[in-house]
Amino acid sequence: MMNKTPKGNRPHITFLGKRNVGKSSLINVLINQELSIVSDVPGTTTDPVEKATELNPFGPVVFVDTAGYDDIGLLGEKRVKKTMTALTESDLAIIVITEELTNDDKKIIDLVISKNIGYLLVINKSDIMDEETIKKVQNNIRQSYNVAVLLCSTINHNNIEELKESIITILRSNPSELPIISDLLKPMDTVVLVIPIDKEAPKGRLILPQVQTIRECLDADVSCIVVKERELHYTLNHILKTKPKIVITDSQAFLKVNADVADDVLMTSFSILYARQKGDLITYTKGISAIKKLKNNDSILIAELCSHRPISEDIGRVKIPRWLEQYSGLSLNFDVFSGKEIPEDLTKYKLIIQCGGCMANRSLIISRINKAIDQNVPITNYGLIIAYLHGIIERALTPFPEALEYLKS
Ligand SMILES: Nc1nc2c(ncn2[C@@H]2O[C@H](COP(=O)(O)OP(=O)(O)O)[C@@H](O)[C@H]2O)c(=O)[nH]1
Ligand SMILES: [Mg+2]
Known part of the structure; x- marks a missing residue:
């Protein structure tokens, strides 16, 4: 039963760090079973690997094991990009280092901070580090960051219990799940x-x-x-x-x-x-106002998180585009993106229409919404636009007075 909680409802905890610092080993000791290959060869973990597990006494979570971000070369770049994508659905980042805090580490920490993701730092392999090295790294970190640092070892289990407790404390202080109704x-x-x-x-x-x-x-x-x-x-x-x-x-x-x-x-x-639970109803409601400003040949991005079941009249690919063209009397260009990645540059789009994201977690959708806001591109969602195009959005938003107010203003 334990793996039955849908992945979209589990907080995602992403382990980041250079190759070989012990990310996979830490995940393994935390879930107490040898699921991922722990190996001496740098870069064994290619794509981010997701492990659904139970973190007691918290409950179901997903650990995301990523490739090292110091990977170079073409293949490496792809991996690094996948790591960045994994970050967009993180509720918590664990940044793992060993005997030094590198510039790459700092870049990642700054990125995590800029994305507003909670994080903590692990100095791993304490079992083979001398006092002096440990002090030096700790000082380096303290100079730049105000963050919890744990000195761990997967060999003698130094602070592994504390790591688990810290993870749980952060997850509890920052609930990623909102109620549906x-x-x-x-x-x-x-x-x-x-x-x-x-x-x-x-x-x-x-x-x-x-x-x-x-x-x-x-x-x-x-x-x-x-x-x-x-x-x-x-x-x-x-x-x-x-x-x-x-x-x-x-x-x-x-x-x-x-x-x-x-x-x-x-x-x-x-x-x-779902737009409210997994996204942001206010931003989506504001996005609706972009419909009135559309012009002929404007581009619209349809963002669909799951690769859909093949049905003849797909809602995102066929129905919404058709209704929107009928409603506006315009001829519009629709680009459909399936899966977790959307283009970096969204500025060519006059509107983004995001699916409900029933299989995704809130962090992923919120980071998408933030990306759109950062680039000044209006974003709305399937549910809102369907209600709007059917002329019943006011009624459909009446249960949510705050959003209704934005609609009317
Ligand atoms: N001495 C020591 N070695 C460790 C520790 N954690 C991991 N290792 C070793 O470091 C190497 C890389 O570990 P791995 O988990 O694959 O690193 P990753 O690339 O960050 O996922 C392996 O040989 C592990 O056995 C630790 O706490 N102490
Ligand atoms: Mg690994």
Whole structure:
């Protein structure tokens, strides 16, 4: 069971450092099992390796083992780039050094600081360092940084328990998970979920946002009723004796649900709930205003985090582009990027439309949002733009007064 918590819900702890400083060894002693190859040959770890594990008493986490950033040559550059990408989904960075703090280390530390990622420094291999060397490195660090430093060894397990405790302390002080819906609810409320079962629904199961929303309702002591869009009207009018607190629908059924749900009942979509939980609803709402400024032949970046199931009418590749062109009457250029990497330079785009990111963690999406903000490119999300293009964004944002205010202003 332990590996069942979705990766997107686990904090990511990324180990960075030069080759051979003991990153893989530290991960191994922390998870107490020989999963990754610990080897004397520099650069064995090529791509970042993710290890889902349980960090007790904290809970499920992912350790990300990266290649050394002193890798040179063409292959090395690729690895370094992958390491940087791994950093974008980090909730915590562990920077590992041994007997010296190099300029490369400093560059990485500065990068981590600039990305606002929590970090701590490990001086590893204490078992083979003399007092003098240890003092010298510690002083070097102290001169430049105000950060927790741990002197560790994977051989005699010096400070390994302390390392684990420090990781847990930082993770707890900086929760990476926000609620999907529970903060909007109180016990005894009723929530209705509308889940169309069409050709895009996976066979025999529900998708992650649906399952997680149900679970949060149960945790919040709330009744959660799940219907298809066809049964919604009957359920609301003949089954429920009291009005539900909120109706949450798949964006596919927005218009029908909007029509079936009384005006005084809140209504929104799973993807807007996710936009709030995994991204930043305010920034996404501001991004919506860019739609009115679009001109013919403007470029739009569609950022999709998972390589999607192949369905005939894909939401990001087909539907949103079509709706947006129909709505604006413009001819637009859409570039679709799948996966964890988007271009460094975003300035050619007039708008970025980010998917809900149900398989990603919040840090990855927030670092994307920050990248867009840094380059002054408006960013919004699938859920918001679908609501907007269907003319129901105001209603769909009513549960979130702060965002609604931005929309109206
Ligand atoms: N003496 C000593 N050697 C270590 C320690 N940690 C790792 N090593 C050794 O350093 C080498 C590189 O370790 P590895 O974990 O592969 O480094 P990575 O390249 O940073 O992932 C291996 O030979 C390890 O056995 C330590 O705490 N003390
Ligand atoms: Mg390694």
